[in-house]
Amino acid sequence: METLISNKLLQFVADLGPSKLQVPQSLHAAAQAYLLGQDFPTTKAERFKYTRLAKLANAQLSAAHQLDAAQLEQHCILTDAYTIYVNNDQITIPQNLPVGLEINLNTQVSGTFHEASFYDIFGALNILHAQNGVSIALAKNCTLDKPIQIVQANSGGKYFYRHHFNFGANSEATVYFVSKQQEQTTSFSHTHFQYEIAQDARIKIFKLQDTAQNHFDFNEDRAQQAAKSHFEINTLTLDGSFVRNDTMVAVQGEHAQTYLNGAYWLKEEQHVANYTTIDHQVANCESFETYKGVAGDKATAVFNGKVFVRKDAQKTNAYQSNANVLLSENASVNSKPELEIYADDVKCSHGSTTGQLDENALFYLRARGLSAASAKTLLLQAFMEDVLTYVKHEEVLAYVQQRIAERFNWSY
Amino acid sequence: MIKIENLHASINGKEILKGLDLEVKAGEVHAIMGPNGAGKSTLASVLAGREDYEITAGSVTFLGKDLLELATEDRAREGLFLAFQYPVEIPGVSNVNFLRTALNEKRAYHGQDPISAKDFMALVREKSALVELDAKLASRAVNEGFSGGEKKRNEIFQMAMLEPKLAVLDETDSGLDIDALRIVSQGVNALKSPENACVVITHYQRLLDYIVPDVVHVLYDGKIVKSGPKELALELEERGYDWIKDSL
Structure with a gap:
């Protein structure tokens, strides 16, 4: 890493080894060139104008420790899904997959379409230092009978993950990505998601971000859509002291539909x-x-x-x-x-x-006998309601509502 | 029921109510009429507890309690109901959901158990029929996309659900056609009992053909300047307010 001159950045990458995935030479060179002479971005950089990275630079991350199966299961939200666990160096892939669905460890950093579009140093670092990830392929014409659930349990350490999804023509699937934090750990993760959506495919991604007060959660989603495909990505941030989502969808085929929703x-x-x-x-x-x-x-x-x-x-x-x-x-x-x-x-x-909140609406509700707190809750729930209508899965909806109720004292 | 004495209220430093006196007993219907700017809606807002107004003097005793000391929601729970002149549209908040919360918070305030879902729905059916409010409207978002008439019927529907001791109707007739006026009035009349009372604030005598008052008051420049039997309303309709101003 002799090309890096900044102390902060050097310090940050000092304990990272090279990527465990194969990196194409051109991509590796591009990432290195991008990082040349870079420091941690300050708030003068447009994309970090409101994000202070000093906290990350100074953070004392706890040592990575592997969770056991029982601990991992606790972070699950869906009981009936093809569930993948991602925990530091370890990835657990489900057995008995249906015909048409393949899930493997990701072995290759692929960068076919986003080479020119690094948005920040973390995207470049991911290419150089990705530790692991999964590669999911769904065959053409295949409709999954149940969703895929990826549970990423953060438990200390500094990890760059890279997940690759390839959805074949006319396939249909829903993926839930659950990001959680093991208690009493401090960690950093940067997760790169790459979605290739072929013609007529109908794909829904839900990102359920529920990390704790001591996790730095960076996400980089890159999608490319072919003709007549339907792609939906819903990002729900339920908790987390530091969360960044950088989502980019390239619509490359005609008559495609894209839905991008977020709630925090x-x-x-x-x-x-x-x-x-x-x-x-x-x-x-x-x-x-x-x-x-x-x-x-x-x-x-x-x-x-x-x-x-x-x-x-x-x-x-x-x-x-x-x-x-x-x-x-x-x-x-x-x-x-x-x-x-x-x-x-x-x-x-x-x-x-x-x-x-609308003062007139608050007064109206109180004039009917609702306490100020109930009136406020009702109005806030109503405000967020339309983003939640996308969540059709009952277990997921119940989880989201339970977490909001816990954190904000809203009753559902 | 309610006794208002020497009430002074101002907004942004401007005095609107200038020593208002009014007493309403159980079983009575009082009408308050008056020209624009007399303070009619201010009176309604002050009674309901809108915080924009500053009370500078006077007192309001409601069922033996100092009303002005109570929070807006506690006034409602004690049995005061304001039918708004301009009911607020609240997208995303269902009418019946919020009414169930309102009803249950009122019951909790009085140490009662929450109403069962079954009893509540029966109550919704009964009371919405009273004001001919489509059950579908009752379960839609509060006043969202309602016509003027539907909003006012919804006010009376809520009143019927909450069974107040004292209802203050703030220009409930404004924006109503004759059919809606009849339906709203029927609803109000059906809720009348020896135990409750009603203050009808209105601009026009028209409403009082349907809701017959025991007493008519003229509010002018922040004070009640004249009170009389229901015939006073007819006289006001015929002669306007100028003769009252002149006689002051």
Whole structure:
């Protein structure tokens, strides 16, 4: 790592070995070139304007320790799923998979489509230092009878993971990615997800982020969609002191539909940042993006959503919105919706709102006998309701509601 | 039931109520009429506990308690109900869900057990029929996408569900066509009993053809300046308010 000159970055990578996955030479060189002369980004860097990395640079991560099977199972949310456990160096892959579904350890860093789009040093570090990950392939015309569940249990240490999904033509699947934290551990994880969605495939991804106060949770999602595919990615941040999601979808086939939804419930000193990019490269596609959140205490939320509509992407219909409710004077939301349109026959809209609960509605409910607390809860639940309507799985919905009830004292 | 004495209230430093006196006994219906800006809606808001208003003098005793000392929700739980002039639309909050919470918090306040789901739904059916409110509307989000008439019927439906001791109807007739007016009035009349009372705030005599008051008050410049039998409303309708202003 002689190309790195910064002390902070050097310190951060000092205890990391080279990637255990095979890295194509060109990609390795590109990542190294990108890192050349870089330091930990400061708040002067656009994509880290609201994220202070000093905390990470100074963090004392606890030593990685392997969890046993019973401990891992406790982090499970779905009882009936093809469940994969990811815990530091160890990955457990389920047996008896149905025909058409293959799950293997990921052996190769693939970078076919996103080489030019590193957004930050962590993406580059992932290429150079990925420790492990899974590779999931679903054959064409295959509809999974039950969802895939990936449980990532963080239990100390510093880990770069890399998961690769290949969904064949006309396949259908739902994937739940559960990110949890083992008690009394401090850790860092950067997880790269790559989704290749072939023609007519119908894929739903749910990310259930429920890490604790002492985990640094970085996520980088890269998807490419072929014609007539339906891709949905829902990111629900239930807890976690430091969470960054960087999601990018490249829409490369006509008549594709993309749904990007996010929800976050923040309090204390949580910091949750969502960066999204939808890149409409071809004509006749639709995308719908809704991110919603509440922020209390001293929490900070960041939303930066970009929609590109390229020159050839005529008849694109792109809708984006971000709405936030602030629960305290010290909470803050930095919201930046961006549209870049190079085609002339498109329908695009975006909007961002950040405000407090409607005083008139609060008064109305109290005038009917609801306590101020119940009235507030009811209004907040109503505010977040539409993001939760995407969660159809009963166990998952129950889990989400239970966690919110626990953390915020909301009754469901 | 309620006794208001020398009530002074102001908003943003501007005095609106300037020494208002009013007493309403159980079983009575009182109408409060008056020109625009007299303080009619301010009176309703102050009674319900809207915090924008500052009470600078006077007292309000409701069922033996100092009403002004109670939080908005406790006033409601004690049996005060305000039918809003402009009912608020609350997207995402279901009408019946919030009413069940309201009803159960009121019951808890009085040391009673929560109502069972079955009894509650029976109550919803019974009371929504009273104001001819479609059961589907009853379970939709509070006032969202309701017509003006539906919003007002929903107010009376909520009133029927909560069975208040004292109902204050703030210009419930505004924006109502004649059929809606009849339905709303029927609902109010059906809820009338010797144990409860009603204060009807209105601009027009029209509503009082349906809800017949025992006493009519004229509110002018923050005070009750004249009180009389129901015929006073007819006289106001015919002669306007100028003769009252002139006689002051």
